[in-house]
Amino acid sequence: MADDQPLRSVLATDCGSTTTKAILIELVDGEYRLRVRGEAPTTVEAPYEDVTAGVLNAVREVEELSGRTLLREGEIIRPQQGAEGVDAYVSTSSAGGGLQVMVVGLVRSMTAESAQRAALGAGAIVMDVLALDDGRRDYERIERMRELRPDMILISGGVDGGETRKVVEMAELVAAANPRARLGASYELPVIFAGNVEARELVSHVLERTTALTVVDNLRPTMERERLGPARAEIQELFLQHVMAQAPGYPTLMGWTDADIMPTPAAVGSLIEAVAGREGINVVGVDIGGATTDVFSVFGGTFNRTVSANLGMSYSISNVLAEAGLDNILRWLTTHSDPRRLGNDIRNKMIRPTTIPQTLVDLTVEHAAAREALRLAFEQHKLLATELKGVQRQRDIADAFGAAGAQSLVDMMALDLIVGSGGVLSHAPRRTQAALMMIDAFEPQGVTRLAVDSIFMMPQLGVLATISEEAATQVFYRDCLIPLGTCIAPAGTASPGTPCVRVNARIGGDDIALDVPAGEMRLLALDEGQVAEVRIDPTRRFDVGAGRGRSVSARATGGVVGLIIDTRGRPLALPSDAEERAAAIRRWHEALGAYPDGADEAGAEAVAS
Amino acid sequence: MRATHGYTPGLRVTERALIRRMRRLPLPGRIHVQVGDQVTAEQLVASTELPGNVANVNVAHELSVTPEDVPGVMLFDEGDRVEAREIIAESRAFWGLFHSIARAPISGTIETVSEVTGQVLVRGEPISVEIDAYIDGTVVAVEGTETVVIETRGALAQGILGVGGEAHGAIKVLCDSPDELCHVGLIAEECAGCILVGGGRVTLDALRAAVDARAAAVITGAIDDVDLDDFLGYALGVAITGQEAPGTSLVLTEGFGDTPMRRRTFELLAARDGRRASVNGATQIRAGVIRPEVIVPEPGATWDADTEAEAAGLGVGSDVRLIRQPYFGRLAEVVELPERLETIPTEAEVRVARVRLEDTGEVVTVPRANLEIIEQ
Numbered sequence: 001m002a003d004d005q006p007l008r009s010v011l012a013t014d015c016g017s018t019t020t021k022a023i024l025i026e027l028v029d030g031e032y033r034l035r036v037r038g039e040a041p042t043t044v045e046a047p048y049e050d051v052t053a054g055v056l057n058a059v060r061e062v063e064e065l066s067g068r069t070l071l072r073e074g075e076i077i078r079p080q081q082g083a084e085g086v087d088a089y090v091s092t093s094s095a096g097g098g099l100q101v102m103v104v105g106l107v108r109s110m111t112a113e114s115a116q117r118a119a120l121g122a123g124a125i126v127m128d129v130l131a132l133d134d135g136r137r138d139y140e141r142i143e144r145m146r147e148l149r150p151d152m153i154l155i156s157g158g159v160d161g162g163e164t165r166k167v168v169e170m171a172e173l174v175a176a177a178n179p180r181a182r183l184g185a186s187y188e189l190p191v192i193f194a195g196n197v198e199a200r201e202l203v204s205h206v207l208e209r210t211t212a213l214t215v216v217d218n219l220r221p222t223m224e225r226e227r228l229g230p231a232r233a234e235i236q237e238l239f240l241q242h243v244m245a246q247a248p249g250y251p252t253l254m255g256w257t258d259a260d261i262m263p264t265p266a267a268v269g270s271l272i273e274a275v276a277g278r279e280g281i282n283v284v285g286v287d288i289g290g291a292t293t294d295v296f297s298v299f300g301g302t303f304n305r306t307v308s309a310n311l312g313m314s315y316s317i318s319n320v321l322a323e324a325g326l327d328n329i330l331r332w333l334t335t336h337s338d339p340r341r342l343g344n345d346i347r348n349k350m351i352r353p354t355t356i357p358q359t360l361v362d363l364t365v366e367h368a369a370a371r372e373a374l375r376l377a378f379e380q381h382k383l384l385a386t387e388l389k390g391v392q393r394q395r396d397i398a399d400a401f402g403a404a405g406a407q408s409l410v411d412m413m414a415l416d417l418i419v420g421s422g423g424v425l426s427h428a429p430r431r432t433q434a435a436l437m438m439i440d441a442f443e444p445q446g447v448t449r450l451a452v453d454s455i456f457m458m459p460q461l462g463v464l465a466t467i468s469e470e471a472a473t474q475v476f477y478r479d480c481l482i483p484l485g486t487c488i489a490p491a492g493t494a495s496p497g498t499p500c501v502r503v504n505a506r507i508g509g510d511d512i513a514l515d516v517p518a519g520e521m522r523l524l525a526l527d528e529g530q531v532a533e534v535r536i537d538p539t540r541r542f543d544v545g546a547g548r549g550r551s552v553s554a555r556a557t558g559g560v561v562g563l564i565i566d567t568r569g570r571p572l573a574l575p576s577d578a579e580e581r582a583a584a585i586r587r588w589h590e591a592l593g594a595y596p597d598g599a600d601e602a603g604a605e606a607v608a609s
Numbered sequence: 610m611r612a613t614h615g616y617t618p619g620l621r622v623t624e625r626a627l628i629r630r631m632r633r634l635p636l637p638g639r640i641h642v643q644v645g646d647q648v649t650a651e652q653l654v655a656s657t658e659l660p661g662n663v664a665n666v667n668v669a670h671e672l673s674v675t676p677e678d679v680p681g682v683m684l685f686d687e688g689d690r691v692e693a694r695e696i697i698a699e700s701r702a703f704w705g706l707f708h709s710i711a712r713a714p715i716s717g718t719i720e721t722v723s724e725v726t727g728q729v730l731v732r733g734e735p736i737s738v739e740i741d742a743y744i745d746g747t748v749v750a751v752e753g754t755e756t757v758v759i760e761t762r763g764a765l766a767q768g769i770l771g772v773g774g775e776a777h778g779a780i781k782v783l784c785d786s787p788d789e790l791c792h793v794g795l796i797a798e799e800c801a802g803c804i805l806v807g808g809g810r811v812t813l814d815a816l817r818a819a820v821d822a823r824a825a826a827v828i829t830g831a832i833d834d835v836d837l838d839d840f841l842g843y844a845l846g847v848a849i850t851g852q853e854a855p856g857t858s859l860v861l862t863e864g865f866g867d868t869p870m871r872r873r874t875f876e877l878l879a880a881r882d883g884r885r886a887s888v889n890g891a892t893q894i895r896a897g898v899i900r901p902e903v904i905v906p907e908p909g910a911t912w913d914a915d916t917e918a919e920a921a922g923l924g925v926g927s928d929v930r931l932i933r934q935p936y937f938g939r940l941a942e943v944v945e946l947p948e949r950l951e952t953i954p955t956e957a958e959v960r961v962a963r964v965r966l967e968d969t970g971e972v973v974t975v976p977r978a979n980l981e982i983i984e985q
Contacts, residue, residue: 017895138665165676169726176663176720176730202725291847291895310846315895318834319846343834344865345934350848351770351864351894355933355979356959362934363955429956596956 007468009086011062011076012460013055014264015042015093015253018290020051022058023460024066024086025475032471034479037455038062043249044095050249051095052256076256088467091257092459094264095247099124099239100182102150104170105131105195106157109389114220115156115194117384118228120305122235123266124151125292130173132166138173145177151243153179153189153211154231155203158196160221167199171206178210187246188212190238194219194231212242226388239263259466265294265305267462271476272296272419273303274465278473281416284442286374287456288422290314290353293377297385299409304385308377313424314353317369321346324372331574332368332440334582334589335361360595363429367437370424374441382408412445412570413491413545419481421453431560432523432594435484439564443572445491446545447536447554450484450561483528483559490542491570494518496584500567501544502537505556507563514565521588522565526558534563542569564592620862620900620981622874626765627914628904629749629758632740635659637754644751648742650777650887654757655740661733664714669727671711672700676727683729685719691731692716698729743775744887745906762914763906764881766862766874768828771890771901772841772850773858776804778825780905782882784808788869791829793818800824804886804903806878809869811859816840820856826888828878828903830863830870837865851891851899858890860901868938871930873983881905923982929964933979940967940983 010025010032020042024035038061043054056074063070069084070076077085101124105112108131119126127148130141145153153174157167174191181189191211193203200215207213216230240260244250254261262270265287272285276298285296291312296305310319321329326339329346345365349355357363387407420426420438428434434452444450457480465472490501496519505512507526516522526532534556540549556563568588575581589595638657642648668683669676682698691697691713698711717733746761781803783795791807796818805819807829813836819827838844840855862870869875886905893899923929927943941964950958953976960977 139662142663165726168723169728172721172723172726172728172730173665176665176732178660206723206725316847318844318848322844322846340833340835341866347834347837347845347865348932348937352932352981353894356957356976357955358933358953358976358979359935360954427957 007087007471008080010088010090010464010468010471011059011070011086012089012457012464013058013091014267014457014459015044015051015055015091015095016264017095017098018042020054020058020095021456021460022055022062023457024062024068024070025464025471027471031478032474034457034475036062036065037457038065042095044247048248050252051093051247052249052252055091055253078258088258089256090259090460090463090467091253092262092264092267092463093244093250098265099235099243099263100127100151101125101235102127102145102148102153102179103129104153104155104157104174105129106163106166106170107131108133110223111156111158111195111220113384113389114226114228115154115231117226117304118156118194118219118231119154119235120307120384121228121266121269121303122232122239123263123269123305124235125307125309130170132170141173142177145174145179149180149182151182151190152235152238153191154235155191155193156195156219156231158199158218159223160197160218162196164196164199164202167195168202168206171203175206175210181242181246187242190214190242192216192231192234192238194234197221214238224388236260236263236266259463262459262463262466264459265307267459268294268421269296269303269305269462271458271462271465271472273298274469274473275417275419275476276303277301279416282411282414283417283419284378284410284415285419285458286377286421286425286438287458288313288370288373288377288420288424290423291316293373293422295377295381297381297410299385299411299414302385302409304381304409306377306381306384308373308380311373311377313366313370313373313422314349316350317373318347318350320369320373320376323376328372329365329368331581332371332585333364334585337365364595366424367428367433370437371441374437378442382410385409412443413543415444415446415448417449417451418442418444419451419453421456421458423456425452426454426456430594431482431484432592435487435561435564436588436592436594439487439489439566440572443489443570444487445489445543445570447534447552447556448487448489449557450487450559450564451481452484453480454482455480483557485526485559485561485563486556487564487566488534488536488544488556489566489568489570490536490538490544492538492542492548493569493571493573494539494541496520496575499539500542501539501565503565504535504537505532505563506534507532516565516567518567518569519584520567521591523561523592524563524565526556526563528559530558532556532558532563561592620767620769622766622871622877623915624764624877625762625912625915627760627762628744628746628765628906629760630743632743632757632759634738634740634755638738640751640754640757642742642748642751642757644748646748647746648748648759649745650742650885652742653739654742654748654759655755657738658735659738661717661735662715663720663730663732664717665728665730666697666711666714667727668698668711668722668729672698672709674700674727677724679727679729680722680724683722687719687722689719690717691719743777743889744904745885745908761904761906762910762912763904764877765905766828766877766903768860768862768892768901768903769864770848770850770894771858771860771892772837772845772853773826773855773890774851774853775887775889775891776825776858777885777887778802778804780804780806780878780881780884780886782806782879786869787830787872787875791815791827796822796824798822804828804888806875806882807870808875810867812836813839816855816857816859824857826858826860826890828860828862828888831861831866831868832859834865848892848894850893851889853890858888860888860890860903863938866937871983878903878905923962923977923980928983929962929980930983931964931975931979932981933976936966936973936975941965941973941980942967943980944972946977
């Protein structure tokens with residue numbers, strides 16, 4: 001195929017820790033569309049120990065479902081020959097636990113935090129952050145490095161021209177620990193130094209004998225500036241050259257792909273960054289998996305990612321219970337559930353992670369746990385997605401009375417779009433349930449669009465964008481993203497029943513005026529593809545973006561759910577009385593049509609029995 | 610697009626298994642056995658020494674000298690042996706009027722003396738690692754100076770979740786039936802060193818009594834989640850275990866709640882009362898699944914082992930166990946496997962199976978993801 005010809009077909013895989021997912025994209029009548037999706041168990045671990053076996057199995061399922069021949073003699077046919085094969089093949093990977101990085105810096109809230117952001121942005125799981133002020137003694141830091149066995153270590157520290165001696169001290173601890181890499185017993189551990197330019201020579205002297213050291217530009221050259229790009233790029237490069245090259249079957253897989261294999265979260269992050277950039281909007285993306293929850297955000301063009309390594313819906317669901325507490329899960333349920341049974345049910349899900357809820361009660365319990373997992377993961381995200389700490393800035397009166405720490409970049413009133421992904425959101429039996437879970441967990445304010453990833457193909461589209469942004473964009477909007485609709489949520493609090501907001505909307509030629517008191521939820525039909533001009537008039541205790549009591553005009557985008565008006569207030573506070581709370585939740589479920597009729601009563605009966 | 614779900618492969622419970630267990634050192638070391646040797650579970654098969662821990666002392670700071678001056682005040686060189694509290698550096702100023710010293714924080718070897726930071730690192734004594742055979746059996750392979758493979762024929766029962774590591778001892782059956790509560794009244798002094806076999810749920814008091822009696826391990830059907838947390842002293846967040854030291858290893862064959870041990874497992878263990886067995890509570894429920902296990906070797910056995918259960922598929926007539934509410938723990942037989950996706954009460958469209966419940970004879974529809982084949 002000539003280089004200037006458009007791609008006619010693309011196969012993309014995501015090798016997850018449990019499942020390898022393959023999608024086939026075809027150019028049909030000038031448009032890129034998802035044709036089929038197949039999956040098979042990942043085969044990185046024993047007894048197979050070859051990732052390509054799982055990839056080929058997933059591709060075989062794609063072959064069966066599409067009726068198109070893609071494989072010949074155990075390899076993907078490229079380029080497309082007639083109706084066989086594909087023009088390009090790309091892949092992401094998080095198999096074998098993903099990319100695990102340990103971060104070393106000087107001050108936890110400054111250079112160490114910048115390094116943490118760089119590692120997370122590159123798609124890594126940060127196993128631990130060592131810093132001078134982490135409260136540990138040197139021998140504890142050394143023991144920790146030896147015990148964790150990361151894939152690589154990122155060392156930061158010192159602004160350019162600043163502290164040198166302490167940076168070398170930390171490097172000496174790394175050398176003393178002499179940590180072994182997680183994969184491949186025989187190769188040296190990759191270490192990246194991205195600190196004070198004046199410490200480079202000394203750090204190299206300390207580390208070059210025992211590690212595979214590379215040096216990149218300082219990720220915090222001045223207190224006021226963070227430059228994460230070079231460190232992020234080097235992490236991804238080392239991921240390919242060292243980590244992937246040691247993982248079973250990956251050298252072969254790397255030979256098959258038409259673009260570098262990306263860590264799965266890095267691919268999702270780059271896609272979300274691209275969407276925010278293209279539309280000029282602020283975006284929050286979340287991927288809630290079985291073991292971990294990733295949160296991505298772009299505010300004012302600044303990208304951040306966090307991973308909550310032990311908040312998930314199956315393997316880690318017990319940790320959600322442990323971290324959130326039983327009461328916080330129970331508060332989302334409409335019945336007084338038996339705590340003992342609830343605890344046992346959640347633990348049984350942990351040890352049998354592939355099971356799915358069969359009863360409505362079970363479904364609402366999973367959705368309650370999901371709300372808490374999302375809420376906790378988002379809280380962690382807000383703590384890391386901040387302005388740079390350590391920077392002197394003028395304090396205004398609000399700062400004087402508020403928290404002294406750096407301001408979070410996450411501004412819920414300025415947020416334009418939330419994209420949810422992961423089984424519990426993508427596969428919720430009713431899309432309204434996904435919308436409600438995201439609203440309850442993230443508490444959007446003002447006017448916010450909501451969407452879910454239909455079948456979690458953002459990783460494949462993220463890596464596809466590196467060879468064809470056009471194909472990735474078209475499939476993202478046409479087949480991946482399912483618009484749920486728009487949420488209007490005034491910020492502020494008032495007693496339930498008191499006036500909160502008037503919404504005037506022009507939908508499909510009809511003018512609708514709706515007064516919604518505080519403490520309620522309403523749903524207006526606004527279909528996918530429809531746009532409503534809305535004027536929102538909050539009462540004086542509430543703000544929808546222009547200040548308390550000030551009107552806002554906006555365009556609300558439709559979706560499979562519609563236009564949701566949420567007057568429960570921000571911050572969202574559920575009634576403290578259990579009976580009142582259950583009644584309120586039933587009312588909200590009913591207003592949105594979130595669950596089948598009688599679901600909440602079914603819960604009561606099941607628990608009683 | 611619709612999601613598809615398969616069935617969950619079951620846990621292996623068999624009287625005739627050929628079991629091989631790899632015993633691997635973290636670093637190359639010394640192998641103490643040869644291929645063909647008969648070994649017992651507690652026998653040492655491999656050993657090595659890990660580099661010792663490191664402790665540092667900032668000599669520049671202690672002696673109030675510049676880092677560049679540190680090599681000049683050192684009394685020992687890199688590679689020299691020092692004892693804990695021994696003076697390793699000293700300085701004198703003003704004709705000896707001011708005398709400062711720095712001492713070794715631990716016994717070991719001087720690893721580095723830094724002219725940049727003024728730090729001196731002392732590497733402590735090597736840490737000895739010894740690995741036993743874990744099971745009674747025969748050495749069938751030795752790989753380099755790191756790995757030994759032990760093989761045995763015998764009974765194997767996998768559990769769903771365990772805590773604590775490897776243990777061995779004689780089996781002592783406590784309960785008369787697989788659904789009997791495993792309570793404190795069943796634990797006596799004779800339990801010392803034994804692998805205790807309960808039935809249904811184990812109570813926290815019973816576990817604590819087993820620890821007091823120095824029992825090697827407890828095998829039972831289930832536990833309440835709060836009791837497990839109390840036993841461990843913390844809330845178990847993810848099912849990756851094996852490093853805990855709760856005093857006795859615990860293997861749950863079914864999970865949480867009031868769930869009896871599956872009859873087949875109970876009968877297999879009960880029939881081997883008094884026999885030597887090995888237990889490992891280590892569990893990893895993620896990619897590369899590791900299940901806790903009980904192995905009861907049969908010395909001198911030469912029979913052909915049962916084939917691995919992975920070959921078994923789900924079909925009409927398969928015996929299954931339902932592993933999710935509202936039928937959690939119930940046994941059933943598959944009577945129909947509809948091809949098309951069906952809508953279940955949650956409104957999700959999934960692959961289902963129709964099964965006849967063993968206790969009531971009722972035929973119910975369940976997602977295939979919520980059943981587990983009972984492997985023979």
